[in-house]
Amino acid sequence: MNEKLLEIKDSAIRQIKEASNLSALNDVRVAFLGKKGELTAVLKSMKDVKPEDRPKVGQMVNEARKQIETILEETKVKLEKEALDIKLKEEVIDVTLPAKKKKVGHSHPNTLVLNEVERIFTGMGYEVVEGPEIEEDYYNFEALNIPANHPAKDEQDTFYINDKILLRTQTSPVQVRVMERQKPPIRMIAPGRVFRADEVDATHSPSFHQIEGMVIDKNVTFSDLKGTLTKFVRQMFGDDTKVKFRPHHFPFTEPSAEMDISCFKCGGKGCRFCKGEGWIEILGCGMVHPKVLKMSGIDPNEYQGFAFGVGLERITLLKYEIDDMRLLYENDDRFLEQF
Numbered sequence: 001m002n003e004k005l006l007e008i009k010d011s012a013i014r015q016i017k018e019a020s021n022l023s024a025l026n027d028v029r030v031a032f033l034g035k036k037g038e039l040t041a042v043l044k045s046m047k048d049v050k051p052e053d054r055p056k057v058g059q060m061v062n063e064a065r066k067q068i069e070t071i072l073e074e075t076k077v078k079l080e081k082e083a084l085d086i087k088l089k090e091e092v093i094d095v096t097l098p099a100k101k102k103k104v105g106h107s108h109p110n111t112l113v114l115n116e117v118e119r120i121f122t123g124m125g126y127e128v129v130e131g132p133e134i135e136e137d138y139y140n141f142e143a144l145n146i147p148a149n150h151p152a153k154d155e156q157d158t159f160y161i162n163d164k165i166l167l168r169t170q171t172s173p174v175q176v177r178v179m180e181r182q183k184p185p186i187r188m189i190a191p192g193r194v195f196r197a198d199e200v201d202a203t204h205s206p207s208f209h210q211i212e213g214m215v216i217d218k219n220v221t222f223s224d225l226k227g228t229l230t231k232f233v234r235q236m237f238g239d240d241t242k243v244k245f246r247p248h249h250f251p252f253t254e255p256s257a258e259m260d261i262s263c264f265k266c267g268g269k270g271c272r273f274c275k276g277e278g279w280i281e282i283l284g285c286g287m288v289h290p291k292v293l294k295m296s297g298i299d300p301n302e303y304q305g306f307a308f309g310v311g312l313e314r315i316t317l318l319k320y321e322i323d324d325m326r327l328l329y330e331n332d333d334r335f336l337e338q339f
């Protein structure tokens with residue numbers, strides 16, 4: 001029995017030393033110590049051993065097992081270290097390789113201008129509010145004193161979803177929504193996307209952006225409007241900017257005006273940029289129509305207000321001297337990288 005155990009032990013140690021990787025080593029472990037392994041077979045044959053010899057044989061088997069296990073464990077650690085060394089060698093990082101350049105994005109010119117407009121108006125105590133792009137006909141037209149037969153409601157110009165729902169054609173409906181839920185004094189600007197059934201060309205797009213502005217308070221006059229908008233364009237286009245107000249008509253303001261600024265390229269002398277005029281049209285404005293106030297639940301005898309609407313793209317195109325609006329939407333890197 002002793003001889004047989006020694007034989008098994010020697011054979012196991014030899015095979016362990018021969019094992020060149022972890023998987024081969026595991027095979028050796030199973031062959032000797034597994035359920036059907038050689039050493040296990042010896043234990044199973046204990047019933048043939050004389051009872052008085054059994055403790056001694058048992059001890060011998062256990063010692064052999066312990067020795068085999070110790071060598072197995074040592075070899076396993078050694079093989080694992082070797083495997084790790086190989087892996088580390090294979091996965092070594094060449095720190096001298098140039099890094100992949102990551103493209104860092106930045107704000108779109110429209111966003112840059114909008115941030116600037118918001119900065120100017122929040123600096124004057126205005127709140128920035130938003131309204132829905134899918135709007136009710138009532139808010140987009142009726143509540144703004146645009147009756148059912150008004151040409152602005154033409155289906156040619158407006159994307160109707162059904163009789164009562166449409167894609168807003170202007171940001172002015174936000175005025176009404178704010179007046180309905182907020183008591184004066186109100187000072188707000190409402191930037192946002194608007195939609196019109198226009199063909200795409202250098203100056204038109206079916207989707208563009210407006211910034212609506214409105215002030216409602218006691219004793220608000222047209223001179224407040226002029227002062228506010230003059231301050232705005234001077235911060236936007238420079239302190240020397242002159243302004244001019246031309247009478248105009250909007251259904252939701254009375255009186256209404258269009259505002260021009262002196263050309264910031266030529267200072268008003270006339271150049272190609274201003275088409276020789278010396279002036280550039282910039283926005284529409286006026287005193288909020290008493291009917292609009294009344295419809296939104298504000299007493300026009302107690303409160304007055306002014307409102308204005310400016311095209312975001314219009315300012316962006318002017319400020320960055322871009323001559324084609326389509327460039328703003330085409331996502332051409334070569335264009336956008338310049339801002």
Ligand SMILES: [Zn+2]
Nearest residue numbers: 263266271274
């Ligand atoms: Zn000019």
